Amino acid sequence: MTDTKTTVAVPQTIDTSYYSPKDGGIITANTDDFLNWVRANSMWYMLFGLACCAIELMQTGGPRADLDRFGAVFRASPRQSDLIIVAGTLTYKMASRVKILYDQMPEPKYVISMGSCSNCGGLFEQGYSVCKGVDKIIPVDVYVPGCPPRPEALTEGVMKLQEIVKRERFLRRKTA
Numbered sequence: 001m002t003d004t005k006t007t008v009a010v011p012q013t014i015d016t017s018y019y020s021p022k023d024g025g026i027i028t029a030n031t032d033d034f035l036n037w038v039r040a041n042s043m044w045y046m047l048f049g050l051a052c053c054a055i056e057l058m059q060t061g062g063p064r065a066d067l068d069r070f071g072a073v074f075r076a077s078p079r080q081s082d083l084i085i086v087a088g089t090l091t092y093k094m095a096s097r098v099k100i101l102y103d104q105m106p107e108p109k110y111v112i113s114m115g116s117c118s119n120c121g122g123l124f125e126q127g128y129s130v131c132k133g134v135d136k137i138i139p140v141d142v143y144v145p146g147c148p149p150r151p152e153a154l155t156e157g158v159m160k161l162q163e164i165v166k167r168e169r170f171l172r173r174k175t176a
């Protein structure tokens with residue numbers, strides 16, 4: 001008999017069976033599925049706002065768009081971050097800093113490129129000082145189009161990343 005007070009809500013997409021006795025709870029699951037479930041729903045992201053897209057990034061983390069409800073909260077340190085959201089125009093001068101910060105993040109780590117500038121240079125593609133996409137510097141998992149993307153678009157980008165994480169084989173993940 002299931003005790004409703006201790007039942008753990010496990011997504012049906014995960015092949016997981018669980019049993020919740022009155023004195024606590026026992027979850028039995030495939031190791032990859034369990035770790036992916038936890039990781040996908042606790043995606044801590046490092047802010048890397050570089051230009052006007054950063055305004056929409058901040059708005060996405062605010063109470064109206066409420067990205068926190070997906071378990072995504074921002075951190076100020078790469079050491080505590082699972083994800084870096086690069087938002088805005090990336091100059092060659094800043095590109096080396098992005099690489100340093102990315103290298104300081106622990107594995108497994110992910111990258112969202114937010115906005116046209118970060119995706120390919122955008123309006124400033126012809127600029128002598130502008131990098132033609134953050135993927136020239138670090139590997140990108142999800143691209144969010146727009147100039148700037150709305151908070152809803154970035155939220156969908158995070159949800160796309162969650163789908164990727166849930167399909168991963170954690171113990172056999174290839175590093176970049």
Ligand code: SF4
Nearest residue numbers: 052053115117147148
């Ligand atoms: S994509 Fe548009 S809004 Fe975003 S940083 Fe570039 S110019 Fe600004």
